[in-house]
Amino acid sequence: MATATLLLPARHRLAGQPLPVDVARALGRADRQSGQAGEREQLRRHFRLVPDHWPVAALTRQLDAGDAEGATWLRADPARVSPDMNGARMLAYGEALALDAEDTDQLLPALKPLFGDAGFLLDAPQPSRWYLRLPAEARLPAFAPINDVLGDDLFAHLPEGDDGRRWRALLTEAQIVLHNHPWNARRIAAGKAPVNSLWFWGGGRLPQSVTTRFRQVKGQDTLLRALAHAAGVTAEGEGGAVDALIDLRHLRQLDVLVRDALQPLLAALARRELRVLELDFEDGDRFTLRRDQRWRFWRRPLTRLGGADAGLTA
Structure with a gap:
């Protein structure tokens, strides 16, 4: 029999509604563990990288272009920032900017000399994901993940120290180039957001290996797809019953999660079509x-997600 693991958002995003009786009873009787929070730690519970690091840029580059071997990669994703009283706030990046090939054809030639002079190659195999190819031995400072920066002051997340100085200068110069680029004026006139900044993040080299116990991975998230690709797993998987990892982190409505995933999977568990169901928040x-x-009848139902959890009865 197969197993199914659901990648889910933090519980507070699904809180507020009571759970149906059957789901509340099943969760109350389930085994429960607590681990580290965050997207990275959630994915690391299901994928093992050797060496044990988190080179997002190299992984997604291999998915996008298949040429990540032999270099250090850094994402240089297009972003929109807006000045405020404290600095500059990131309002959007990547796919939220609705970029297409014409945007990259217009903007990248203006930026390439800036990075070329620094010894880096800038390109964009996908319009929303831009990359810098660096020498394999390049030293990089700690860059903040772009999701941590979204909605916040850019300058609070810039890399620090001597290693970061070069990248702070490159970011400033890139912002000047983009601010003055006539293509941004055309985007604004067309009702689109300008691309007036970059964000460097996800640096590193491709892992020697990526492994997972799953034979099938379902989801549209780019990093999840990149990890599955590196582990040799596809969305289709193999025929028959297989261990599957299913990404539902985009869900924000509890009733949709219950109706479309939890209740059908609990029914499959009851019919012995599924051996184990894991919910990973x-x-x-x-x-x-x-x-x-089902024999743990003494345990209280878990009536809500994200609220006060019911414990065991005496």
Whole structure:
């Protein structure tokens, strides 16, 4: 029999509605663990990288272009920032800017000499994901993940120290080039957001290996797809019953999660079509459900996600 693991958002994003009786009972009787919160730690629970690092740029580059071997890669993603009283706030990046090939054809030639003079090659195999190719031995400072910067002051997340000085200068120069580029004026006139900044993040080299216990990975998230690709796993997987990892982190409505995923999977568990169902929340909480837990009748139902959890009865 197969197993299914659901990648889910943090529980507080699904809080507020009571759980249906059958789901509340099943979660109350489930085995429960707590782990580290965050997207990175959630994915690391299911993928093992050797060496143990997190080179997002190299992984997604291999997915996008297949040429990540032999170099250090850094994402230089297009972004929109807006000045405010404290500095400059990132309002959008990547796919949210609705970029196409014409945008990259217009903007990248103006930026390439800036990075070429620094010894880096800038290109964009996907309009929303831009990359810098660096020498394999390049030293990089710690860059903040772009999701941590979104909505916040850019300058609070810039790399520090001597290693960061060069990248702070490159960012400033790139912002000047983009601010003065006539293509941004055309985007604004067309009702689109300008591309007036970059964000450097995700640096590193491609891992020697990526492994996972899953034979099928379903989801549209780029990093998840890149990890699955590196591990040799496809969305289709193999025929028959296989261990599957299913990405539902985009969900924000509890009723949709219950109707489309939890209740059908609990029914499959009851029919012995599924051996184990695991719910992995981004806040680190995990529930493991098995058919034999139906005998734990002394445990209270978990009536809500994200609220006060019911414990065991005496």
